[in-house]
Amino acid sequence: MRSDQSHLRGLNPEQRQAVLHTDGPVLVLAGAGSGKTKMLVHRISHLIRSGKAEPRQILAVTFTNKAAREMRERVAAFAGDAAADVVISTFHSLGVRILREHGEALGLPRRFAIYDTRDQLGALKTAAAEVHIDDDRFDPHRVLRRISDWKTRGVTPSAARREVMAEPTRGDRSDDYAVLSADAYGKYQEVLRACGAVDFDDLLLLPVRLLEEDEEVRRAVWKRWRYVMIDEYQDTNGVQLDLARHLAGGRRNLCVVGDDDQSIYAFRGADVRNILEFERHFPGAEVIQLVQNYRSTKRILAAANAIIRGNPHRHEKTLRTDNPIGPPIDLYEHEDEVAEAETVAKEIGLRRYRHGTRWSDYAVLYRTNAQGRVLEEALREKGTPYRVVGGTGFFDRKEIADGVAYLRAVAHPDDEIAVRRIINFPTRGIGRTTVMRVAELARSRRTGFCRMLTQVGDDDVGAAQARAIAAFQALLDRARRQLRKAEEHTATHPPGSKLTPIAEWALELFRNGSGLIDAVADDEHRVHNLKDLVGAIARYERKRWADRPDAEQAYEGRPVLAPEGWEPPTLHDALARLALDQEEDDEEDDDTDAVVLMTLHSAKGLEFDEVFLVGLEEGILPHSRSIDEAPAGDPLAEERRLLYVGLTRARTRVTLSRCLTRKRGGEAVETLPSRYLDDLPDEHVNLKSADAILTPEESAELRQNFFKDMKEMLEG
DNA sequence: CCAGGGGTCCTTTTT
DNA sequence: GGACCCCTGG
Numbered sequence: 001m002r003s004d005q006s007h008l009r010g011l012n013p014e015q016r017q018a019v020l021h022t023d024g025p026v027l028v029l030a031g032a033g034s035g036k037t038k039m040l041v042h043r044i045s046h047l048i049r050s051g052k053a054e055p056r057q058i059l060a061v062t063f064t065n066k067a068a069r070e071m072r073e074r075v076a077a078f079a080g081d082a083a084a085d086v087v088i089s090t091f092h093s094l095g096v097r098i099l100r101e102h103g104e105a106l107g108l109p110r111r112f113a114i115y116d117t118r119d120q121l122g123a124l125k126t127a128a129a130e131v132h133i134d135d136d137r138f139d140p141h142r143v144l145r146r147i148s149d150w151k152t153r154g155v156t157p158s159a160a161r162r163e164v165m166a167e168p169t170r171g172d173r174s175d176d177y178a179v180l181s182a183d184a185y186g187k188y189q190e191v192l193r194a195c196g197a198v199d200f201d202d203l204l205l206l207p208v209r210l211l212e213e214d215e216e217v218r219r220a221v222w223k224r225w226r227y228v229m230i231d232e233y234q235d236t237n238g239v240q241l242d243l244a245r246h247l248a249g250g251r252r253n254l255c256v257v258g259d260d261d262q263s264i265y266a267f268r269g270a271d272v273r274n275i276l277e278f279e280r281h282f283p284g285a286e287v288i289q290l291v292q293n294y295r296s297t298k299r300i301l302a303a304a305n306a307i308i309r310g311n312p313h314r315h316e317k318t319l320r321t322d323n324p325i326g327p328p329i330d331l332y333e334h335e336d337e338v339a340e341a342e343t344v345a346k347e348i349g350l351r352r353y354r355h356g357t358r359w360s361d362y363a364v365l366y367r368t369n370a371q372g373r374v375l376e377e378a379l380r381e382k383g384t385p386y387r388v389v390g391g392t393g394f395f396d397r398k399e400i401a402d403g404v405a406y407l408r409a410v411a412h413p414d415d416e417i418a419v420r421r422i423i424n425f426p427t428r429g430i431g432r433t434t435v436m437r438v439a440e441l442a443r444s445r446r447t448g449f450c451r452m453l454t455q456v457g458d459d460d461v462g463a464a465q466a467r468a469i470a471a472f473q474a475l476l477d478r479a480r481r482q483l484r485k486a487e488e489h490t491a492t493h494p495p496g497s498k499l500t501p502i503a504e505w506a507l508e509l510f511r512n513g514s515g516l517i518d519a520v521a522d523d524e525h526r527v528h529n530l531k532d533l534v535g536a537i538a539r540y541e542r543k544r545w546a547d548r549p550d551a552e553q554a555y556e557g558r559p560v561l562a563p564e565g566w567e568p569p570t571l572h573d574a575l576a577r578l579a580l581d582q583e584e585d586d587e588e589d590d591d592t593d594a595v596v597l598m599t600l601h602s603a604k605g606l607e608f609d610e611v612f613l614v615g616l617e618e619g620i621l622p623h624s625r626s627i628d629e630a631p632a633g634d635p636l637a638e639e640r641r642l643l644y645v646g647l648t649r650a651r652t653r654v655t656l657s658r659c660l661t662r663k664r665g666g667e668a669v670e671t672l673p674s675r676y677l678d679d680l681p682d683e684h685v686n687l688k689s690a691d692a693i694l695t696p697e698e699s700a701e702l703r704q705n706f707f708k709d710m711k712e713m714l715e716g
Numbered sequence: 717c718c719a720g721g722g723g724t725c726c727t728t729t730t731t
Numbered sequence: 732g733g734a735c736c737c738c739t740g741g
Contacts, residue, residue, distance in 0.1 A: 265731095429718070464717085580731070623728055
């Protein structure tokens with residue numbers, strides 16, 4: 001329970017006072033690598049130890065589950081057992097928590113579904129079909145972005161319509177496109193409600209609405225949390241600012257930490273002004289600046305500072321460090337992305353051997369997920385262990401989306417989007433025409449799509465189709481009955497060595513109930529993925545039981561009475577968790593030694609010994625989309641910040657690279673160097689031109705390395 | 717009315 | 732590697 005206070009030592013007494021003791025609003029404006037999150041951990045443990053608050057009255061909010069997990073661990077290391085009761089949650093999980101307790105006031109079902117982007121797209125298409133939008137320029141993704149934009153600013157459909165009408169007309173068809181989007185927004189919300197579902201934006205928006213409109217909810221929340229902390233505050237959007245205000249309440253014990261130079265989420269509504277104008281939003285706020293960097297070498301900081309200086313409108317600050325100057329930054333120029341990837345793979349192999357480092361000391365960062373593929377290939381070829389963080393999510397895989405849709409169709413009886421997805425997969429004779437006819441019938445009889453399915457007769461659709469629908473309905477009914485049994489069982493029986501009840505039920509559903517596994521049987525990989533989904537449910541059930549206060553007393557095979565306040569695992573809850581936290585594959589987490597691959601966005605908040613930053617070209621960084629779209633403000637400022645974030649992830653060494661040509665749609669296209677390269681200080685940058693072929697000496701070196709690995713493996 | 721094949725387009729960043 | 736569209740045959 002001894003704490004590492006080194007970061008506090010860098011503070012003067014007032015700053016220390018502010019971080020640890022001050023009530024009222026506090027803004028910690030902290031540069032990269034200055035120990036931002038650590039400040040929050042200090043504050044939390046101090047609050048506990050000084051007795052100013054009970055652990056359960058402390059709330060810390062993060063953006064990602066990973067950040068939440070990390071903070072939980074660190075707080076536990078500082079404050080011991082008491083830390084378990086501190087509520088550390090992501091914004092979205094917090095939203096679920098509030099909605100679960102109070103959501104019924106908004107007409108939300110107790111068990112609401114959470115829609116991801118894919119479901120949102122489905123809902124929007126359903127909505128569009130209902131208002132007969134057949135505009136050929138109707139681009140669902142674009143409309144969805146627009147809708148999300150409104151929602152993150154707390155704009156209702158009717159307000160959106162007014163907003164659109166009030167906009168100066170450009171006189172072209174984009175005007176009616178805007179109106180179209182506003183109309184689609186209203187309908188989209190109706191579809192969500194009819195499905196008993198919320199999207200990610202609702203998870204923030206609806207709690208705020210509750211807090212605004214319901215005195216009782218407001219009081220409950222104020223009573224619940226006395227000290228509120230928010231990490232990465234620069235990434236908050238309009239709705240999150242409102243939420244922060246409500247959570248802080250009249251006490252205003254709100255401590256936020258962030259760095260405006262690391263604001264990289266404007267595309268999903270984040271508003272840097274929230275951190276820049278914190279003192280205006282929370283008058284009397286204490287502001288502390290931290291510019292001491294504990295992470296990187298002097299050279300890396302010099303480069304990072306030089307890059308970020310190019311941005312206007314920022315809290316001016318220059319990071320400094322007592323760390324050594326470090327090696328120069330290498331800049332490689334490659335023929336194409338394949339050569340780039342091969343050189344990265346080769347360099348990592350060599351350096352690891354020469355310096356006796358671990359694979360996990362190296363990270364390769366890129367702007368777009370697509371860049372990761374080539375890198376993976378090169379690393380695989382060399383036999384280098386690697387781990388891709390984020391990327392094409394588990395849930396983006398078709399078979400997983402199908403599996404989840406089955407689970408949801410069972411768990412949420414009104415979930416039209418889920419049902420439509422699986423009603424004819426695997427094919428069972430319910431084609432497009434029939435589905436459209438059912439939807440039409442549902443509308444004319446003013447009932448829901450799912451309810452309509454239980455009522456269609458031979459006159460409504462063909463006899464064969466009616467039979468197929470009845471069979472599908474029977475499938476769902478049977479699955480529901482079996483689920484009820486599984487849930488009863490899992491509620492009273494601690495998990496043993498066998499597969500947990502809900503997971504086992506899901507496997508049965510995939511295997512026999514739905515025929516899903518048969519449908520993908522020819523692809524081993526997909527079958528494996530479906531089993532992973534089952535595994536995720538099992539992990540959830542076990543975790544639920546592990547969280548039970550009397551878990552030790554509970555033993556296998558014997559029903560035990562649930563203690564007060566403990567909720568047994570349910571499919572619905574498992575789905576909510578799955579939607580919010582796409583936890584990585586269980587075993588191969590942090591402890592496996594592997595090179596890490598990820599986007600610059602995913603890298604924020606992390607640090608590595610050596611960082612490779614690839615694809616420093618116009619069109620990649622800055623990305624062409626952000627160059628083209630250039631709305632108000634300057635989107636390019638954000639691209640610059642991305643590079644800043646990338647550079648400041650490294651402790652000792654940064655290696656940059658760009659390609660002279662890059663494949664675009666099968667064609668190799670010439671590229672231009674990223675404009676940001678000009679801003680790097682020459683004296684710290686080493687221009688290299690590399691080829692990926694190993695010299696004989698290097699080959700020998702790597703061969704030896706290979707034998708060393710084998711030996712270690714055999715010994716270990 | 718349904719299933720399956722083949723062609724075409726695109727692909728920022730994430731809870 | 733997808734998602735989507737159109738075409739053909741049953």
